[in-house]
Amino acid sequence: MKYLIIAILAFSINAFAQFPTNGLIGNLSSNMDGDTLIANSFAQPDIVCSGQTVQLFALPGGGSNNYTYTWTSDPPGFTSYVSDPLVAPLETTTYTVELNDGINTTTEDVTVIVKPLPNINLIPANDPLIREINSTEIGVCVYDSVTIDAGNPGSTYLWSNGSTDQTINVYTSGISFDLQEYEVTVTDIATGCSNYSNISVYFTFTDCTYGVEEKNQADLLRFYPNPSPDGLFSYIIEQFTGELILEVFNSQGTMIKRDVIPHLQKCPYKSTLFLCDQTKGVYFLKVSNNEAVLLRKLIIQ
Numbered sequence: 001m002k003y004l005i006i007a008i009l010a011f012s013i014n015a016f017a018q019f020p021t022n023g024l025i026g027n028l029s030s031n032m033d034g035d036t037l038i039a040n041s042f043a044q045p046d047i048v049c050s051g052q053t054v055q056l057f058a059l060p061g062g063g064s065n066n067y068t069y070t071w072t073s074d075p076p077g078f079t080s081y082v083s084d085p086l087v088a089p090l091e092t093t094t095y096t097v098e099l100n101d102g103i104n105t106t107t108e109d110v111t112v113i114v115k116p117l118p119n120i121n122l123i124p125a126n127d128p129l130i131r132e133i134n135s136t137e138i139g140v141c142v143y144d145s146v147t148i149d150a151g152n153p154g155s156t157y158l159w160s161n162g163s164t165d166q167t168i169n170v171y172t173s174g175i176s177f178d179l180q181e182y183e184v185t186v187t188d189i190a191t192g193c194s195n196y197s198n199i200s201v202y203f204t205f206t207d208c209t210y211g212v213e214e215k216n217q218a219d220l221l222r223f224y225p226n227p228s229p230d231g232l233f234s235y236i237i238e239q240f241t242g243e244l245i246l247e248v249f250n251s252q253g254t255m256i257k258r259d260v261i262p263h264l265q266k267c268p269y270k271s272t273l274f275l276c277d278q279t280k281g282v283y284f285l286k287v288s289n290n291e292a293v294l295l296r297k298l299i300i301q
Helices: 002-018 024-033 214-222
Strands: 040-043 047-049 054-058 067-075 095-102 106-115 130-135 137-141 146-149 156-159 167-170 178-187 195-205 220-222 232-237 243-247 256-259 269-274 283-287 293-300
Touching: 002 178, 040 095, 040 106, 054 067, 054 095, 146 195, 167 178, 220 293, 243 269, 256 269
Parallel strands: 047 106, 137 195
Antiparallel strands: 040 054, 067 095, 095 106, 130 137, 146 167, 156 178, 178 195, 220 232, 232 269, 243 256, 243 283, 283 293
């Protein structure tokens, strides 16, 4: 009997050794190793300038190894179902990943700190000499100049014309229509963040009359005779107050005459413009003060 019991025990041990271990025992081992579900979420990099690309990661551990992902954001607006999505936040944002292994669910947050870009507005503010066409285009009289300011004092600047100053002065020859385009990159030294902007400046004769309504322009400034056979022009200026600047330009944009008129009140001002020493051709007269600018074409036959 003693030897029979020993034989039965030996047979049982041998049979158990032949049993497949990738079944119940394997599953038990797996569940013991993965009983805690962890998302292990992070961002690279986690501090960026506004609009820069960030790689989010979820490196899950535990659970059943059969994972699904749901990413959301605060502020809201972002959703993804992949493990490692790319994002480009415009402001500091917290991203939340919900990890599910088919049995359990866990969530983790990762915050990306976003530094603001320099705010650039190249449209001159409160400048009566410019006409704003849209957010990147302005009209300017061919006889005027305009200062374009990239703002953000203390930053570094790089303009498309090579300037590294905060402002640039833009002007033209005064001969005819001209279009000039400028671009600038501004870098905030404190944050290291850069931004870009551009502007188009249209120099036209049309923009040489501004500050008054079109219907009143003919009454404000009258010249006669025009054309003039000898270069003498009589003129009347009405409804202007304060000091007036009268400038005459030839067709090449060169100023050939400049007078200061101490015109007070709103009484008509009458005088004569002498261009007797000039050759026959087309000339441009500009009358301006701190309220308006008027332009007239003069012809000497």
